[in-house]
Amino acid sequence: MSFDVDVTLQRGGRSFEYRFRTEKGGLTALFGTSGAGKSTLLDMIAGLVRPTSGRIAVAGETLFDSAARIDLPPEHRRCGYVFQDLRLFPHRNVRENLLYGWKRARPEHRWLDVPTTLEVLGIGHLLARAPRSLSGGEAQRVAIGRALLSGPRFLLMDEPLASVDAQRREEILRVIERVRDELRRPILYVSHDRSEVDRLADRVIPIGAAGTTSPPAP
Amino acid sequence: MSFDVDVTLQRGGRSFEYRFRTEKGGLTALFGTSGAGKSTLLDMIAGLVRPTSGRIAVAGETLFDSAARIDLPPEHRRCGYVFQDLRLFPHRNVRENLLYGWKRARPEHRWLDVPTTLEVLGIGHLLARAPRSLSGGEAQRVAIGRALLSGPRFLLMDEPLASVDAQRREEILRVIERVRDELRRPILYVSHDRSEVDRLADRVIPIGAAGTTSPPAP
Amino acid sequence: QSEGPLVLAAASLQEAMTAAADGWAAKGHPRPRISFAASSALARQIEAGAPADMFVSADEPWMDEVQTRGLLRKGTRVSFLTNSLVLVAPRSRTQAITVKPGFPLARALGNGRLAVGDPAAVPAGIYAKQALTRLGVWDSVKDRLAPAENVRAALALVTRGVAPLGVVYGTDARADPGVRVAGTFPASSHAPISYPVALLATSRHRDAEGFRRYLLSAEGKAVFRRFGFGTR
């Protein structure tokens, strides 16, 4: 199985519940209204938000289990997380941002090389720039590159193409498809763009409205 | 005429040139690759970035004219600017963010009331929340509300619907259409979503690749 | 005038001057207000034109300085107090030391230091240096000093047992139950320790001269003698 999630979270007086399993490999899209709790779910899988209780496993490895008192720290989960709010390091230039995870990854874990990444994302000319001076789409592409280069075991992508123009989007989508099909890395993908989801997703998990349970996907 | 722009800008060794005029009213879409300079153009029209030279007029009022030494400060330009990076005030809750411009607008300039805004944007339940605790889509809708409520003479919208889900997007699009048709406020709209542009735009201004001139629209 | 005259007095005179002011006030006069600080600071304030009535210095040079600038009322300067210089040890230390030419001060210190007012600045330290030099022991202890900001701080070093011996004024040693006078320096071993008083040229207070006279009167001097000062 790729994603095996069964957790609850109490926060700000609301309670979130997620329960779903997906078969091995492939891209799983999360679809749901704004505020339903998609980013929150990704944060829990990445180890940034601690579920109140439950269990999370990805590709056979248990990342969190409240009963067994397992809670892998984020740096050992090896997720490539493209944040909805990007979170580029403001004190480092584009090159250093891109290489931040790459340098820390074991060589055998890296599955994408730097030139290819720069090529596909079209960010080779931005390497010396400060994140603050990037345009919206440029920053988004750097964030994607940083996550891919960290040699992750699986990907969490939160609206990664929201500000990317059509042409570049096409190229990036093709890379994501390659990761999905050739490398068979599990991907959890959030998007409000129906056409993107239709094209990429092997399955869609609906995230229900505020606080409701997400039924397990078939 | 709605937008009458003829400016150049030198920045970071690159030179940007914009030259276009649009007829009265209607929605003008800016379409162009990432990094072409769309947000930069909006910043110049809003008075946040000073063109090196040229002239900007909106709906007959000259906002900037390097020859005539006119440079209206941003607070007198009355633009409703939805920033690509939102820029909600982190020290004020949602209600205060929404009313920030509204309070400062003259009553006769306001053309949208608060209840309608909350209703359309679906943010009535968020009023007491801190911007930091909002989801991506929620924050984006608050940013739209804040701009609309400030009683602007014209709108600058930089990918305002990037993180908004399909259903809500539909409702917001309808509001924008009403502003365009009934109130006849000029709108400059940036989007990478072809279907959005096709539906809304009376005309499309292509913003060329890095540093090239944008030819005047017909 | 309901407020008393403003007196600038050396900090080391604090207890005695306060008592003298009380004595004056007990006679039905408005109580003088006294600002206690280092003589140097007070002299500089006078030179800056601060509006005070009387200056009581802990040594002569600062009074000279003020006088040269014509800031004293003519004929009011009198050196009226004297003091002695003593060697003190913590109360617990019983061994007696005779202060005489060539006395074994360095040995008595062990590996401790001799607490003194800073010989480069503080009057008590300057007298101490004179006395130790005259007695021929300065060279043996000059690298073993613990110079302090003022006499009372030097005294505190001995009281706290941080320094085994110290050189202070007799008045200080007397007032502190934590120390014992181990020996007194012969008056001939140092320049006379004297405290001058004078009215300031700008003084307008009608009580100022009265208070000065009181300080110089038998009654006033008795107050200072109670605190161990010599008078003349």
Next chain:
Amino acid sequence: MSVLTPEEWEVLLLSLKVSGAAMACVLPVAFALAWALARWRFPGLILLDALVHLPLVLPPVVTGWLLLIALAPNAPLGRFFADALGMTFLFRWTGAALAAGVMALPLMVRAMRLSLEAVDRKLEQAARTLGAGRVRTFVSVTLPLAMPGVLAALVLGFARSIGEFGATITFASNIPGETRTLPLAIYNALQIPGSEWQVTRLAGLSVLLSLLALVLSEWLARRGRAQGMHHVL
């Protein structure tokens, strides 16, 4: 309360008055300096910066001495204050407040400058497009976002001014009821052998005062946070 002697009360209230006045006068000056150092780029910048740091670098007694020279009744600046504003400082509580304020200045400027430099200018731009002029933007966006620095400045400055000794005694002298603040009273007590108990009481009062200031500032900061200023406070 009978736990304090009348003199202790006098000293305590005077210290409060002096420090309060010092903070009230210095805060705007320090903020203006912090603003200039954070936002402007001009040739003399580093010199201004050095000037602001001066009271920190010099021993307090020297600062007091410089104040004495500058503001003596017969010095030009001193005459100006006396004639034009009717203000005299020497031997007056206003002098103690001035000394305390000057000594606190560098600490306050730095703290506020640090916060001002961290304010995101893009938020100020947003305020401008929403119709707020420079002043309103400053009041409604910049100032609240820099509030942690302002609070820190007040706490540091107040604590520093409560503890100020050297410049005060040199410049304003040690006059009971007028310039004898807590540290000067402590100095007096220190001159009397065996007065440890009195020193301890007075020092305890100082600590109490600044503890109150500290609690107040943390409370204000927490209130700010509760209002959603998560990342600023």
Next chain:
Amino acid sequence: MSVLTPEEWEVLLLSLKVSGAAMACVLPVAFALAWALARWRFPGLILLDALVHLPLVLPPVVTGWLLLIALAPNAPLGRFFADALGMTFLFRWTGAALAAGVMALPLMVRAMRLSLEAVDRKLEQAARTLGAGRVRTFVSVTLPLAMPGVLAALVLGFARSIGEFGATITFASNIPGETRTLPLAIYNALQIPGSEWQVTRLAGLSVLLSLLALVLSEWLARRGRAQGMHHVL
């Protein structure tokens, strides 16, 4: 150089040594305290905060006096340092450094705390997901983002330690070549009538030293900015 007398050279170098040692020792301590105050929430928080502010609130002489009592050879703490670490402070330049460090502590803690509280925790989270453990995240993200505060702390602390007088003379005495730093030398000069010129020279040296520190810190800050740390420096 012949513009300085040999004694002035001695005093200058000693001041540098003392302040340098003070900064080197206090910086990590101050940072740890700033970290605790910025990041942890525990019951004694405000008391720790008050303790850190203590040397600011109390007159320096009292702080020196407290150090004296705590670290006297016959006091438990003093004995511990002497026996376990072979360190003695009284009448030693190490004592002057300790006094300077203690006096600088509150300023340094505040500045660093201010910057630490402004660091966006979300960036630390991003570093964690990219494989950086707590320590690496701290070194590569938190610390650089808090760098403006660290620099400000160093400038404030260095300036304060260069100017430190009261605690030093009380705790470490005024021994030429060992503990007579610039302010103590200035004090000596001030006590002697007619020595204004010497005071001015020594004060000028102090100012020069801290001007150097200031220029250095501004240069470092600018270098940081040039490397793209736009919004942090």
